[in-house]
Amino acid sequence: MKLSQRPDSSNHELACLPSGRLPRHLLRSLLPLLVVMLASGCGTVQVQLQSDFPVPLVEPLPLSVGILVPEELLGFTHSEEIPGLGDYAIGLGQVPADLLQRMGTGVFRQHQLQQAVTAEDAVDGYLLTSIEEVQFALPKQTRSDYYEVWIRFRFEFLDQNGASVSQWLLSSYGKANKGDYRGAEGALQAAALLACRDVMASFSLNLASHPSAQQWLANMATTQSAADTADAAQENAQ
Amino acid sequence: MKTIASLRPMSFNQRILQGMGAISLAAMLLSGCVNSTLQEVRERETGIVAGQSVVIIGKSSRPSAAETELEFINCVADDLARGGEELAVIPVEQFRDLTFPWFEPRTAPDKASQLSALLAQPKLAAQLEAVGLRYLVWVDGRTNRTSSAGSIGCSVGPGGGGCFGFLTWDDDASYEATIWDTEDGQTAGRISSDAAGTSYMPAFVIPIPIVARVQNNACKSLSKQLLSFLANSDDAT
Numbered sequence: 001m002k003l004s005q006r007p008d009s010s011n012h013e014l015a016c017l018p019s020g021r022l023p024r025h026l027l028r029s030l031l032p033l034l035v036v037m038l039a040s041g042c043g044t045v046q047v048q049l050q051s052d053f054p055v056p057l058v059e060p061l062p063l064s065v066g067i068l069v070p071e072e073l074l075g076f077t078h079s080e081e082i083p084g085l086g087d088y089a090i091g092l093g094q095v096p097a098d099l100l101q102r103m104g105t106g107v108f109r110q111h112q113l114q115q116a117v118t119a120e121d122a123v124d125g126y127l128l129t130s131i132e133e134v135q136f137a138l139p140k141q142t143r144s145d146y147y148e149v150w151i152r153f154r155f156e157f158l159d160q161n162g163a164s165v166s167q168w169l170l171s172s173y174g175k176a177n178k179g180d181y182r183g184a185e186g187a188l189q190a191a192a193l194l195a196c197r198d199v200m201a202s203f204s205l206n207l208a209s210h211p212s213a214q215q216w217l218a219n220m221a222t223t224q225s226a227a228d229t230a231d232a233a234q235e236n237a238q
Numbered sequence: 239m240k241t242i243a244s245l246r247p248m249s250f251n252q253r254i255l256q257g258m259g260a261i262s263l264a265a266m267l268l269s270g271c272v273n274s275t276l277q278e279v280r281e282r283e284t285g286i287v288a289g290q291s292v293v294i295i296g297k298s299s300r301p302s303a304a305e306t307e308l309e310f311i312n313c314v315a316d317d318l319a320r321g322g323e324e325l326a327v328i329p330v331e332q333f334r335d336l337t338f339p340w341f342e343p344r345t346a347p348d349k350a351s352q353l354s355a356l357l358a359q360p361k362l363a364a365q366l367e368a369v370g371l372r373y374l375v376w377v378d379g380r381t382n383r384t385s386s387a388g389s390i391g392c393s394v395g396p397g398g399g400g401c402f403g404f405l406t407w408d409d410d411a412s413y414e415a416t417i418w419d420t421e422d423g424q425t426a427g428r429i430s431s432d433a434a435g436t437s438y439m440p441a442f443v444i445p446i447p448i449v450a451r452v453q454n455n456a457c458k459s460l461s462k463q464l465l466s467f468l469a470n471s472d473d474a475t
Contacts, residue, residue, distance in 0.1 A: 054338040057361045145304070173344075180308040194343075201339030 044087040047188045049095040053197065056106030056204035063220050064110035066123040067100050068158075070130070071115065078134035085138060088184075090149070090192055092131075100129060103200050107207060117162035124220040125165075126158035132169065136188060139178050146175045147187040149195045155203070157216035160223055168212040172199035270450030272435035274459050280427040284419070284470045290372035291326035292318065292468065293333045294415075297378040298343035306377050310413065310457055314377060317461035322469065328369060336365055350416075354423035371420055373468060377460075379413035381453040384434075390441045400443040410434045411456035415464060429467060431460035 077091040097113065104111030110123075117126060132152040139145055155168045174194025181187035207213050286292070294315040296306035311330055319327040334341050340362050347356055353374075357363050390403035411433045417426040435450025 054335040056339050057337060057359075057365060058339070059361065177305070177307060197338070197342055198344055201342040201345050204339050205345060 044089060045184045045188070047088070047090045047185055047192065049090070049092050049189060049192055049196075051095045051098050051193060051196065053099055053102040053200060055102050056200060058106055058204050060107060060109045061208065061217070062109050063124045063217070064122065065104065065108045065112075065220075066117070066121050066126040067104050067111055067113050068117070068126055068128040069097050069100060069113050069115060070128070073097075073130060076131050078136075080136070082138065082141070085140060088136070088188070090134060090136065090188060092192075095193075095196060096129065096131070099196050099200060100127075103203060107204050117158070123160065124223055125160055125216060126162060128156040128158055130154045130156070136191070138184065145177050145179060147178060147181075147184065147191045148173070148175045149188065149191040151192070151195045151199065153199050155212075157213060159216070159219055165216045165219060166212045168210060170199055170202055172196070172202065174198055270435050270437045270448050272433050272450050272452055272455040274431065274433040274455050276432075276459050276463050277430045278427065278463060278467060279429075280467070282419070282422075282424060282426050284373070284417070284426050284468050286322075286325060286372055286468050288324045289326075289370050290324075291328050291370045292373045292375060293328045293330060293371060294318065294375045294377060295330055295333070295341065295346075297376055298346070304380055306380055306413070307453070310381070310453060311377055313454070313457040314375075314415075314461045314464070317458060318465055321461065321465045325465070325468065326370065328371070333369075333371075336369060337362060350418045350423065350425040353418055353420065357420065357423060366420060373426065374418040374420060375464065376416045376418070377413055378416070379411070381409055381411040381456070384408045384410045390439065390445060392441075401441040401445050402443075403441050405439040405441075405445075406436060408434065408436050409450065409452040411452045413456055413460055415460060417464075417467065427467060429460060429463050431456045431463070433459070 073096045074092075074094065076096065077089055079087070079089045081087045101113055104113070112121075112123070114121070130153070132154050133150075134152075135150040137146075137148040139147065142148070150171060150173050152169060152171045155170060157165045157167065159165050172195045174191040174197070176187040176190035176194065178187055181190060208217065294311055296308065296311045298305050315327050315329065318325060328336075339345055340356060340359070347353055357366070386405070386407035388403065388405040390401050390405055392401040393399060411431075413432075414428060414430040416428050418424070419426045433452045433456040435452045435455070437450045438448045439445050440448075
């Protein structure tokens with residue numbers, strides 16, 4: 001449905017006014033509306049994610065893992081100016097921590113969220129997560145009905161001492177139909193949360209079989225086996 | 239004060255406003271005509287007993303492909319929940335959370351033949367049993383605007399404003415529901431619901447929308463047929 005307004009008709013009405021200008025009271029009443037219209041046209045769309053992710057329903061790996069959550073990951077904000085379409089800022093807030101917490105609960109037998117590697121940690125290995133890149137697309141850019149968000153995560157696998165073993169770059173994707181949400185903010189938020197769920201799903205289901213993770217998992221299994229053997233020897237000695 | 243005010247004769251403007259209100263109310267009650275078609279293909283017997291549940295899921299695909307409107311999925315789920323006394327319908331978001339990560343866009347099965355392997359996952363199988371899931375209904379399709387014509391012009395002046403003109407548009411809804419039986423991991427059948435209709439909006443001072451509720455019609459038809467299909471009765475056909 002397209003409503004077209006005839007530009008000449010309103011001009012004609014205005015020309016019929018005795019002074020040729022809008023009356024003051026009308027201008028005063030229209031001023032707030034004009035301000036709102038102008039402000040909405042060139043404002044920043046702020047998207048702040050809030051989440052309640054489910055725990056993945058998978059068999060947990062028999063490992064104890066320290067999940068490193070650096071400060072820069074928690075305060076991560078992607079800002080972008082799109083010419084003609086305004087400024088956009090997507091803030092992830094606490095979402096990465098919630099995501100890793102839930103993912104760790106499902107994927108590993110034991111896990112703990114921490115900011116850095118410490119000597120006192122009783123873990124088999126560490127997982128360091130960072131966000132490499134965030135991209136999004138608006139319906140006006142893609143000429144579709146969808147707001148789309150891509151997030152590229154970097155999962156770095158560290159051994160028991162915090163040394164890097166391997167890494168896994170994992171891209172995730174989420175989209176939200178503009179018709180299902182009232183504005184860009186809600187739709188972008190939904191698309192970004194779907195991208196977060198997407199990375200959780202991929203990581204949970206593919207970790208054990210992914211080549212980048214296999215060496216790390218094998219190392220941890222060896223370390224765990226050695227530790228178990230040492231514990232057993234100690235118990236026997238006692 | 240109220241009594242005195244109500245006894246005063248209405249001014250010209252008040253009468254105009256009252257007239258416009260009446261026209262608007264009439265317009266809301268008007269709706270365009272919709273032609274709908276239903277088709278059902280049954281591949282095996284169905285039936286549902288108390289304690290069993292159903293979930294309606296929209297097909298989600300990879301970037302930029304069109305997917306079924308959330309509004310339509312919720313409409314079918316709500317209608318189904320209202321229609322069957324013994325039928326428990328799990329809201330799709332709740333289902334996706336309960337079965338996470340097995341029914342996400344990237345991980346959900348494409349074919350019924352993949353269902354058996356999925357049900358072999360012990361944790362997932364236990365969860366599905368806990369919620370009593372019997373049928374998975376995948377809904378694919380959407381409503382498209384096929385054509386539109388006409389125009390309406392609106393003008394505002396110090397003495398008032400109004401719109402004049404005529405708009406018309408055609409909508410076409412086409413949906414297909416595929417029913418998977420989790421008991422045997424097979425497709426139980428398919429129901430397709432198509433609807434088309436033309437909407438009008440004449441404007442003489444105020445626009446009067448006469449909207450053909452195409453998507454709603456497709457939803458009602460599909461959910462009614464789905465209810466009949468799952469109960470294994472032929473009442474709705």
